[in-house]
Amino acid sequence: MTFKFSENEEVEDLSTVDETLRGFYVKKEDSNVFVINESLKAAAVSWDGMVGANATIRKENKQLKIGKVDLSVLSDYGTTPEEILEKFNSQKKELSDALDGKKDHVNPEKIRKEMKKSHDAELEQANKRADKYKDQLYDTLVTNVALSAINEHKGNAELLLGFVTKQVRMEDVDGKLVPRVIDEDGDHRIGGAGSLMTVAELVKDMRSQKKYGALFEADVNNGSGPPNNRSSSGGPPSKGEKLSSQARIQRALEDRNRR
Numbered sequence: 001m002t003f004k005f006s007e008n009e010e011v012e013d014l015s016t017v018d019e020t021l022r023g024f025y026v027k028k029e030d031s032n033v034f035v036i037n038e039s040l041k042a043a044a045v046s047w048d049g050m051v052g053a054n055a056t057i058r059k060e061n062k063q064l065k066i067g068k069v070d071l072s073v074l075s076d077y078g079t080t081p082e083e084i085l086e087k088f089n090s091q092k093k094e095l096s097d098a099l100d101g102k103k104d105h106v107n108p109e110k111i112r113k114e115m116k117k118s119h120d121a122e123l124e125q126a127n128k129r130a131d132k133y134k135d136q137l138y139d140t141l142v143t144n145v146a147l148s149a150i151n152e153h154k155g156n157a158e159l160l161l162g163f164v165t166k167q168v169r170m171e172d173v174d175g176k177l178v179p180r181v182i183d184e185d186g187d188h189r190i191g192g193a194g195s196l197m198t199v200a201e202l203v204k205d206m207r208s209q210k211k212y213g214a215l216f217e218a219d220v221n222n223g224s225g226p227p228n229n230r231s232s233s234g235g236p237p238s239k240g241e242k243l244s245s246q247a248r249i250q251r252a253l254e255d256r257n258r259r
Contacts, residue, residue, distance in 0.1 A: 004051055005044035010035050020096055021047070043095055050088050053077055057084055138170040138177075145179045149203040154217040160203075163212065168199055 003018050010033045014022050024044055025034040036044050053074055077084040146164040150157045169186075170177050181189045181197040191197035197205075206212040 002051070002055075004048045005036055006048050046091065047095060050091055053084065054088055057081055057088070139165075141170050141177060142168045142179060145199050146203075149199045152200060153203045153207055155203060155207065156215045159215045160206070160212065163206065164199070164203060167202060 003021060005021075005024065008017065010028070011017055011025065012033050014025060014034055017025065024036055024040045026037045027033075028035045056074060074084050077087040142165050143161065146161055146168060147157055150160050150164060167181055167183075167189075169180050169182050171180050172178075179199050181199060181202045183189050189197040189202070191201045207216045
């Protein structure tokens, strides 16, 4: 056992190092050589001391046949060759166990769980962003569909938009986004033909309701029509007369008070 760290502070090939001692080395940054790990240098010095002690023991054992040998220089390890050798082997085992324990500190399962936790957190954030963008897209599509239907039926978009959009939901149907009219419970509403109600049908239905009728342009029907379509003079609106949004709301309030 002649390997000494003091003579091998840097090595180019780890295969030249005893297999049980390779754990002392780490690859030097930006280099192809291996150097002693800073955290293990004290242990490396102890190893070299034990190697030297072992060499001395062997040398002294040979000289025992000739005469008494002075072992005072190895008093830290014992007073007899047997004690010194036993101490040496004990410390050798402690170093070996320390290296094995160092390897055990690398827990692949723990690393895998930490990586998964980090990945799951990133995935959750990505999903939240995707949901946010999806909601923004749906809101834009619902608004566009509602505005189109309101304009078609000559309604006041500024006042009607909020009432219409809360009754419309975008749904994925066979890979396409389709607007669906829903009731207060979130169920689909049925139109006049027995099929699912369209947004245009919803707006048309709202126009016929007293609650929303004043928010649409008045129809001209040869001097007759619903109360909220009277002219500003109190009678039926004249042909071609259009009321402003404020006037329509005011007229609706007046009609309600008369009733």
